[in-house]
Each structure stands twice: as C-alpha cells, then as structure tokens.
Amino acid sequence: MANTLLPPSDILTFTLTPDNPTNTSITNAVGETIYTVVTDRTKKSTYTQVRDVSDEVIGSLEWRDVLADRVRVGNSKPMSLWDWMKKSPVPFKDQAVFMDERGRKYKWKGLAPGLSLQLFSNDDNYGTPIARYQRSHAILDPPITQIASLSSTPSPSLLSLSPTLTDSVRDTDAQSIATTLASAETQSIAPTLVDEPRTILPRRIIKQRSPATLLLTSRAAEIQDLVVLSFLFLEKYHRTRESGSVASGNTMQGLMLAHGC
Known part of the structure; x- marks a missing residue:
C-alpha cells in the first residue's frame, strides 16, 4: 500500500x-x-x-x-x-x-x-x-462583540464632519465632545441601566x-x-x-x- x-x-x-x-x-x-x-x-x-x-x-x-x-x-x-x-x-x-x-x-x-x-x-x-x-x-459561531451606546447619542452633525473643515471648527467640536464626556462622568451616582455604558464580552455559541x-x-x-x-x-x-x-x-x-x- x-x-x-x-x-x-x-x-x-x-x-x-x-x-x-x-x-x-x-x-x-x-x-x-x-x-x-x-x-x-x-x-x-x-x-x-x-x-x-x-x-x-x-x-x-x-x-x-x-x-x-x-x-x-x-x-x-x-x-x-x-x-x-x-x-x-x-x-x-x-x-x-x-x-x-x-x-x-x-x-x-x-x-x-x-x-x-x-x-x-x-x-x-x-x-x-x-x-x-x-x-x-x-x-x-464566530465571536460576537456588542457594545451598548451611551443614552446621549452624538449629534448627526458631529458624525458627518468633513475633513476639510477649518481648525477653528475642529477645536469647537472637540470642546463640545469633551463637555459631553465630562457631563457623562458627573451624572447621577445611581445611573439607570439605560444611561450606563455596557459591554458584552466576546462569546461563542454552539x-x-x-x-x-x-x-x-x-x-x-x-x-x-x-x-x-x-x-x-x-x-x-x-x-x-x-x-x-x-x-x-x-x-x-x-x-x-x-x-x-
């Protein structure tokens, strides 16, 4: 053989x-x-x-x-x-x-x-x-990752910013984003499940x-x-x-x- x-x-x-x-x-x-x-x-x-x-x-x-x-x-x-x-x-x-x-x-x-x-x-x-x-x-099944978003959804205008914008507009938007994040960090000490960011770790399903x-x-x-x-x-x-x-x-x-x- x-x-x-x-x-x-x-x-x-x-x-x-x-x-x-x-x-x-x-x-x-x-x-x-x-x-x-x-x-x-x-x-x-x-x-x-x-x-x-x-x-x-x-x-x-x-x-x-x-x-x-x-x-x-x-x-x-x-x-x-x-x-x-x-x-x-x-x-x-x-x-x-x-x-x-x-x-x-x-x-x-x-x-x-x-x-x-x-x-x-x-x-x-x-x-x-x-x-x-x-x-x-x-x-x-392949790994699945799901990340729940914050309750405050970024403005559509922020998502569609053109890369050709001037530096002043970029600075203004950066300050706006920083303010939004600071506000999220100082929210109520007893946040609701909706307000709290939630991450589901990768998982595999039979x-x-x-x-x-x-x-x-x-x-x-x-x-x-x-x-x-x-x-x-x-x-x-x-x-x-x-x-x-x-x-x-x-x-x-x-x-x-x-x-x-």
Missing part, C-alpha cells in the same frame, strides 16, 4: 447517529443503515450486539466491571477482549493489534485519553492509516454538531465487519479510560450518552 491516503472517491464514510459506540445506527454516504448497535441490560450483565444490514448478529460484547469485556465475533466462542486484540506493551499502551482470517495483522492506535482511533495494517509496516474515526464535535464518522479506505473495506466491530468495542473501552475509572453499566451508559449529545 502506498504511503499516501486514497482519494476521497475511494473512501467509505460511515456515520454514527448518535456518537455512541454502544447504541447507534451506522449509515453509509447515501443514508442507508449498514449496522445497528444495541445494548441491553439484564439482571446478570449488560450486552452490546452489532447487527448488519441483513439483521444478522456479527458480533457482541459482554460488559464486565473488573475483568476485561468478553467479545464474540460471528459464531466464534466468547473470549476476552484482550485475547482477541493484543494490547501493546509499555510504553505503547495506546495500541491494540488483531489479525484477520488470512493472518494479516492490523493495529489500532490512539487509545490514550484525548486521542482518536486510527487503524493501520502490516502491509506497509503500519505506515499509513487505512481507517480513521472522527468524533462528533461542536461547531461554534450552533450545531458535526457528525461522528468512521472513514475506511478500500483496504479497510476488505475486512469491513472486523473494522467496525473492533472499532466499536475499542471505542467503548477508550471512553471508559477517558472517564478516569472502570465504569459500571449505569455509569457507562451515562458516559456514552454524554459523548453522543
């Missing part, structure tokens, strides 16, 4: 709605639902199932508070998440490696808090990402959120189900780590909702 990203026309874009790896719909570029992710709680445990476009379960995850989550891929036997994917040793704790059915190796990077997941293959010695996750994020997307090159599309499953299960683990503690079912569901708002 060449050490360059493929052109946009060769990249699959999957959108997660909402941005929640344990409860979401994954759609393609034309809005078709390709995968459905649903999490159900029982008295004994919490389970996440991933279904494809044919409504077949392609993988599931059993949540566990102390031990590693237990994963099942297709019809395989349940196994520890870290038996399926191998975490890299120190100092590369932000990586996890797995293999496809042909024995080809893949590495997810970006498990450390604050990073985003990217998938690499051993084809080019893990040089170029073949899949990348982009979290949903707020789109902000207008909307960008969609959460998983981008796959044609190379990643060769193992599409594995990419989606490994991403979803790792991202759930990733967000647990970012919370700063091992999350129980209730805590984790709240965390996922927080990320998907």
Whole structure:
C-alpha cells in the first residue's frame, strides 16, 4: 500500500447517529443503515450486539466491571477482549493489534485519553492509516462583540464632519465632545441601566454538531465487519479510560450518552 491516503472517491464514510459506540445506527454516504448497535441490560450483565444490514448478529460484547469485556465475533466462542486484540506493551499502551482470517495483522492506535482511533495494517509496516474515526464535535459561531451606546447619542452633525473643515471648527467640536464626556462622568451616582455604558464580552455559541464518522479506505473495506466491530468495542473501552475509572453499566451508559449529545 502506498504511503499516501486514497482519494476521497475511494473512501467509505460511515456515520454514527448518535456518537455512541454502544447504541447507534451506522449509515453509509447515501443514508442507508449498514449496522445497528444495541445494548441491553439484564439482571446478570449488560450486552452490546452489532447487527448488519441483513439483521444478522456479527458480533457482541459482554460488559464486565473488573475483568476485561468478553467479545464474540460471528459464531466464534466468547473470549476476552484482550485475547482477541493484543494490547501493546509499555510504553505503547495506546495500541491494540488483531489479525484477520488470512493472518494479516492490523493495529489500532490512539487509545490514550484525548486521542482518536486510527487503524493501520502490516502491509506497509503500519505506515499509513487505512481507517480513521472522527468524533462528533461542536461547531461554534464566530465571536460576537456588542457594545451598548451611551443614552446621549452624538449629534448627526458631529458624525458627518468633513475633513476639510477649518481648525477653528475642529477645536469647537472637540470642546463640545469633551463637555459631553465630562457631563457623562458627573451624572447621577445611581445611573439607570439605560444611561450606563455596557459591554458584552466576546462569546461563542454552539450552533450545531458535526457528525461522528468512521472513514475506511478500500483496504479497510476488505475486512469491513472486523473494522467496525473492533472499532466499536475499542471505542467503548477508550471512553471508559477517558472517564478516569472502570465504569459500571449505569455509569457507562451515562458516559456514552454524554459523548453522543
């Protein structure tokens, strides 16, 4: 694989709605639902199932508070998440490696808090990402500054002074402006809100959120189900780590909702 990203026309874009790896719909570029992710709680445990476009379960995850989550891929036997994917040793704790059915190796990077997941293959010695996750994020309006004017509005004649006026006229106008400012400074010690100058500091308003997307090159599309499953299960683990503690079912569901708002 060449050490360059493929052109946009060769990249699959999957959108997660909402941005929640344990409860979401994954759609393609034309809005078709390709995968459905649903999490159900029982008295004994919490389970996440991933279904494809044919409504077949392609993988599931059993949540566990102390031990590693237990994963099942297709019809395989349940196994520890870290038996399926191998975490890299120190100092590369932000990586996890797995293999496809042909024995080809893949590495997810970006498990450390604050990073985003990217998938690499051993084809080019893990040089170029073949899949990348982009979290949903707020789109902000530009800063807005509003300054309320004084109750005494300058005379229109002052605003339309021509630069060709004589110095005497300029001096007269300057004295008039100075008198107006002095009057404003010596007004009542209990001014009204209308009389008082008011400044609203620059602010940024959240207008909307960008969609959460998983981008796959044609190379990643060769193992599409594995990419989606490994991403979803790792991202759930990733967000647990970012919370700063091992999350129980209730805590984790709240965390996922927080990320998907």
